[in-house]
Amino acid sequence: MFTRCPQCKTIHALGAAQLSQVRGLVQCGPCGRSFSALSFLFDDWPAGEAHRPVAGPGTTLPILEPATPQDGVAAAVPAGAIETDPAATGTSRLAWRLAAALLVFVTMANLAWTFREPLLDNPRISAWIKPADGKQAEAQGLLKDPQQIQLVSRDMHTHPTRSGILVLSLTLVNLAPRSQAYPELEVTLMDAANQPVAQRRLQPAEYLRPGADTSAGLAADVYLPVLLELGDPGAQAVGFEIRFL
DSSP states (O other): OEEEOTTTOBEEEOOHHHHHHHTTEEEOTTTOOEEEGGGGEESSOOOSSOBOOOSSTTTSSOEEOOSSOBTTBOOOOOTTOOOOOHHHHHHHHHHHHHHHHHHHHHHHHHHHHHTHHHHHHSHHHHHHHHHHHHHHHHHTTOBOOGGGEEEEEEEEEEOSSSTTEEEEEEEEEEOSSSOBOOOOEEEEEEOTTSOEEEEEEEOHHHHSOTTOOOTTOBOTTOEEEEEEEEEOOOTTOOEEEEEEO
């Protein structure tokens, strides 16, 4: 049998006993390239360009090497081969997976924050979020039902002494049979075509008087006046809309 070095094309004669002893791993004498003779094995002298081994000791036959460590000596590694640590490879894959998962989470969080207003307007998503708010209010002994909050009066005008400021005065009442948590106020300024120009969402602490106690909630049949100062977006804002959330 013959084998041909993939680097220098030198052809070497081999015996089955030699291949069996080293499991096919050999080293070319002329160039020193280590390779698997089984991948380049021929029964007859192979056709094509090749070089006969130079006559002389140690060059007519390949230098055989053990395929596994023996007597505490590590097996030779074929030239050009890269040893890999399975533990290091597994750690690298885990790190890439964690990085990919983190990237997906950050992207989803960014999208949710960017499109939070349309998402909250979606009935399904709003119905999924509001029960959580309701449970928190129930834990405080308060009702959470913004639909029971009614707007009694409203008015918007420019500030009498400060330019660029709109004054919005509201009066709301709790029509529920018992006290409920103060709602969030969503104020939307509209243009002549009834399209939104500016929007702002206010928490109770932002529209109630400073230091007001919100833990007791808004009592039933109680009228609550609210006075807000908003930035004037310009002459295109001709109307407004109030929502309780």
